[in-house]
Amino acid sequence: MKLNYNKIIKSKTGYTVLILALISFSTLFCQTKNEIVLQVNGRKIGIDEFSSRFNSVPIADNLYSVDELKENILCTLVAETVFSLEAASNNLGEMPQMKLFIDEYHKEALYEKWMDAEVRSQIKITPEEMKAAYKKLIEKRVVEYWTAPNEKEAKKTVLDIKNNKAREADGVKELAFSESLENIEDAVYSLKGTEISKPIKVDDEYYIFRLKKTEPHPNYSKENFIYWQPVLDKLIRNRKELSVVSEKLSVLMKDKGFSVNSDAYKFVVSELDAVIYKNGELKAPQPEAIQQEIAFKKLSSEEKQNTPLIFLKNGKTISAGEFWKKLIVSPYPMNYKNPNDLKKGLMEIIQRIILMDNISDAAVKKGYESSYYVNYQTDMWKNNLLAYAFINEVTKSIHLDEKRLVAFYDTTKNNYVEPEKRRIIPLIVKDKTLAEELSGRIKNGEDIAVLAKKYSLNKTTINDNAPGIFITEDYWGGLGKNIFKMRPGEIKGPVFLEDTSYAIVKLLEIQKASVLKYDEVKDKVYSRLLDNELQQKLADHLKTVIKKYEITINRAALKKVEYAGGNISVKKTHFPLRNAAPSFPLFGHDAKWYTEGVISK
Numbered sequence: 191m192k193l194n195y196n197k198i199i200k201s202k203t204g205y206t207v208l209i210l211a212l213i214s215f216s217t218l219f220c221q222t223k224n225e226i227v228l229q230v231n232g233r234k235i236g237i238d239e240f241s242s243r244f245n246s247v248p249i250a251d252n253l254y255s256v257d258e259l260k261e262n263i264l265c266t267l268v269a270e271t272v273f274s275l276e277a278a279s280n281n282l283g284e285m286p287q288m289k290l291f292i293d294e295y296h297k298e299a300l301y302e303k304w305m306d307a308e309v310r311s312q313i314k315i316t317p318e319e320m321k322a323a324y325k326k327l328i329e330k331r332v333v334e335y336w337t338a339p340n341e342k343e344a345k346k347t348v349l350d351i352k353n354n355k356a357r358e359a360d361g362v363k364e365l366a367f368s369e370s371l372e373n374i375e376d377a378v379y380s381l382k383g384t385e386i387s388k389p390i391k392v393d394d395e396y397y398i399f400r401l402k403k404t405e406p407h408p409n410y411s412k413e414n415f416i417y418w419q420p421v422l423d424k425l426i427r428n429r430k431e432l433s434v435v436s437e438k439l440s441v442l443m444k445d446k447g448f449s450v451n452s453d454a455y456k457f458v459v460s461e462l463d464a465v466i467y468k469n470g471e472l473k474a475p476q477p478e479a480i481q482q483e484i485a486f487k488k489l490s491s492e493e494k495q496n497t498p499l500i501f502l503k504n505g506k507t508i509s510a511g512e513f514w515k516k517l518i519v520s521p522y523p524m525n526y527k528n529p530n531d532l533k534k535g536l537m538e539i540i541q542r543i544i545l546m547d548n549i550s551d552a553a554v555k556k557g558y559e560s561s562y563y564v565n566y567q568t569d570m571w572k573n574n575l576l577a578y579a580f581i582n583e584v585t586k587s588i589h590l591d592e593k594r595l596v597a598f599y600d601t602t603k604n605n606y607v608e609p610e611k612r613r614i615i616p617l618i619v620k621d622k623t624l625a626e627e628l629s630g631r632i633k634n635g636e637d638i639a640v641l642a643k644k645y646s647l648n649k650t651t652i653n654d655n656a657p658g659i660f661i662t663e664d665y666w667g668g669l670g671k672n673i674f675k676m677r678p679g680e681i682k683g684p685v686f687l688e689d690t691s692y693a694i695v696k697l698l699e700i701q702k703a704s705v706l707k708y709d710e711v712k713d714k715v716y717s718r719l720l721d722n723e724l725q726q727k728l729a730d731h732l733k734t735v736i737k738k739y740e741i742t743i744n745r746a747a748l749k750k751v752e753y754a755g756g757n758i759s760v761k762k763t764h765f766p767l768r769n770a771a772p773s774f775p776l777f778g779h780d781a782k783w784y785t786e787g788v789i790s791k
Contacts, residue, residue, distance in 0.1 A: 225747040228264060230271040231740055236281060239570050241751050246771035248756025256753045261779040264743065268788055269732060269777045270577040274612065276731075277580035283572075285486065287518065288579060293573050294519040298765060299567035300553035301546050305764075307558065308438055313430045315423060321415065323422050326367040328411040331378050333399040334359035344389030344396035351386050351400060359400070366407060368425040372433075374399075439545070446548050447503045450540065454499040454510045461489055461514075461535060463529050470528055476524030477767055485518045500540060516543055521765035574772035581728065590716060590724045598719045599708050606706040608713065611660040612673050613699040617642040617683075618691050625684035625692035634679055638696045647691065658698050666693070673697060729783060736787035743788075 198719060228235040244263045254262065282288060336351070337360055340342035350356035365378050374397070377387040381401040389396040390644075465483050466472060474480060489495040495511035502508070517524070522539050526532040559562055599606075615638050619625050628645060632638050639657045663674045669685055676682060676697040683694035708715070762768045777784070 196649055223749070225744060226742075227744050227747045227751065228267055228271075229740075229742045230268060231275060233275070233569070235271075235291065235570075236566060238746040239566050239749060240264075240267070240748075242570075242771040243757060244751055245754045246769070246773070247776065250658050258779070259753070260748065260751065262747070262776055265779040265781065265784045266774055266777045268741060268784065269728070270774050271573055272688060272732060272735065273577040273580040273728075274573040275576075275739070276735070277583075280580075280583070282579040282583065283576055285579070288522050289576060290515060290519045291575050294521075294567075295571035295575070296568045297546065297550040298462070298768065299571075300558060302552040302567070302764075303558040303561055303564050304549050304553035304556065305435070306563075307556070308552075309431050309435045310427075311517070312434050313427050315426050315430070319426060320419065320422050323367065324378050324415045324425055325419065326375070327418060327422060327425075328407050329367075329379075330405045330407050331365045331381075332335055332362065332364060332402045332405065333378055333381075334362050334402055335362055335400075336398045338389065338396045338398070339394075341389060341391075341396060341779050344398060347398055348386060348389060351398065362402065366412075368429060372429060438697055442548055442552055443545070445503060446544075447771075448540075448544055449501045450537070451499055451501070454494065454497045454745060457491070457494045457497070458499060458513065459529075459533050460658065461487070462517075462524065462532060462536070466526075466532065467529055472525060472527065477524055477525045481518065481520070481767065484514070484524070502544075511526060513540075513543075521762075521767045523665075524768050571772060571774045574774060577774065581724070583607075584727050584731070585720070585724055587721045588720060588727065590719055590723070595712065595719060596708060598599050599711070599715045602715075602718070603705050605718075606711045608704050608706050609662050610674075610703040611662055611701040612676075612697055613658045613660050613701065614673060615639055615642055615658045615698060616648065617645065617694040618647045618687075619645055620647070620691050622684070622692055625694065629681075629684050629694050632694060633637070638681065638694065660701065669693065669695070732781075732783040733787065736783050741788050 224237040226234045226236050227240040239440070240263070243266075244260060247259060247263065249256070249259055277283065283292065304592075336347050336356065338347050347356060365375065367375065367379075368376075370378075371392065373390055374392070377390055378399050378401070379400070381387060383401065385401055387397075387399040389398055391397075410421075462484070465487050466480055472480075474483070489511060495514065496509050498507035499510045499513050500508040515640065518537075520539065520543065522542055524539070526535045553559065553564075617628060617638055619628065626644070628641055632641065661670060661673065663670050666673075669687065672682065672685075673695060676695075678697055678699060681694065681696045684692040685695070687693055762770055779785075
């Protein structure tokens with residue numbers, strides 16, 4: 191019997207398999223009501239929201255100073271809010287899909303608030319716990335393990351191990367602090383010498399461990415307790431949160447089970463298969479692109495889309511069509527590698543969606559719907575969604591004909607230059623002695639292409655009809671620059687590369703830089719001209735309408751906002767298809783509509 195090591199890492203009972211994904215969210219979302227930085231009509235943006243937007247933008251290549259970026263974010267939030275209010279006045283928020291997204295973001299804010307109030311706030315860590323954890327942190331334990339189907343067999347296995355009569359161990363594993371179930375970890379870290387643990391039950395099996403050796407942890411053993419305190423706090427907190435959330439969810443989900451209609455499930459899987467895969471392979475690996483395709487796809491059977499897919503214990507049902515709408519706005523990715531993985535994985539997504547529905551319902555019952563956090567998060571995402579809806583309408587109003595595209599290409603063709611290239615035959619090997627031998631043979635007249643076919647690690651670059659590959663000057667770092675100094679027919683090497691291999695290179699051909707033809711870059715030309723037109727239309731619109739809005743900037747509150755280096759522009763751990771803060775095209779604070787219509791007020 192082989193050990194399912196996942197069971198040591200986390201139990202698969204009930205909803206516990208989902209818990210780790212539920213408890214990791216930024217402390218950014220644990221703030222209380224604070225000062226207002228910006229107000230546009232009735233829309234108020236506080237320090238929390240401004241900080242999240244400000245810190246989601248990294249300053250690349252010293253493009254802005256921190257103060258300039260702060261003013262750009264201020265300008266951008268004014269623009270976004272104006273577009274949002276314009277969209278609302280045009281009833282764009284009433285579109286069915288927009289309503290779905292707004293409701294979803296509200297639900298996610300309730301979920302986060304519940305997790306913070308009911309889980310994170312419950313966690314307390316004592317100094318004694320920190321010190322005990324540090325002793326484990328700096329060590330790694332190597333153990334042999336055996337499994338048994340019941341307690342009787344497990345006790346017999348322990349005796350057999352002690353008497354050297356046991357079967358061969360099921361395997362050997364390295365364990366480090368916080369990487370396994372707590373009872374497993376406690377048992378293993380209590381062992382000394384070659385001691386054997388008592389049988390430990392995990393789900394429906396028993397495990398026995400024998401310590402083979404103890405080693406210093408390659409990273410954590412190198413620094414002292416004070417240095418690793420932040421890491422210890424996080425690791426202990428995560429483990430305690432796991433325990434608290436497990437207890438909370440077992441109570442929350444006690445009377446909220448569900449069952450799935452297998453026929454409707456097969457129907458939804460087949461519909462998703464047609465959207466996501468072609469010949470069994472992903473059409474687009476990006477989960478966001480997959481979600482867009484789901485939004486465009488209508489279910490093939492009206493009768494089947496009305497069939498109940500999920501039967502909830504409270505008597506309610508969710509039809510295949512209703513679930514499809516949930517997938518359109520779901521924060522969980524659908525990019526399973528193949529249809530079989532999709533067939534299995536969709537059940538987990540159903541679990542996650544039902545769990546989130548129940549947590550958000552529990553949050554409403556607790557009164558969290560009126561909390562500052564839920565309100566500002568919902569407003570922030572709604573504002574962003576509506577602003578994008580407005581921009582989408584403006585974009586649809588732009589019409590670019592062929593004549594304009596060609597004219598734009600003619601005036602900007604220097605932006606579409608194919609860089610100067612070199613065609614080379616590379617021969618790459620790992621062994622220095624072999625590299626020197628092959629270099630000598632080539633210099634004595636042997637064909638590098640023939641030798642590359644036999645010895646090179648990258649044989650795919652050798653083609654009888656068109657041998658070699660084209661490279662740019664920045665290829666292979668310093669080697670690429672040296673190749674650009676070579677003459678056709680010249681051979682260089684062996685040269686040591688960063689990946690510890692050796693390269694011998696023959697230059698075959700120099701290809702000069704050239705402007706790409708219109709037909710080759712037509713899509714890029716269209717995108718650039720469309721973007722230019724869109725920016726101009728948006729700026730013109732802002733210039734026209736900005737003075738009808740009441741805009742107030744609190745400069746004293748703005749000064750309190752600190753920049754943390756753009757460090758929250760990441761996906762949320764618990765909602766992989768969500769950023770920590772909304773994105774929006776950055777507006778420069780030197781725009782006329784802003785300097786004259788906002789700052790001059």
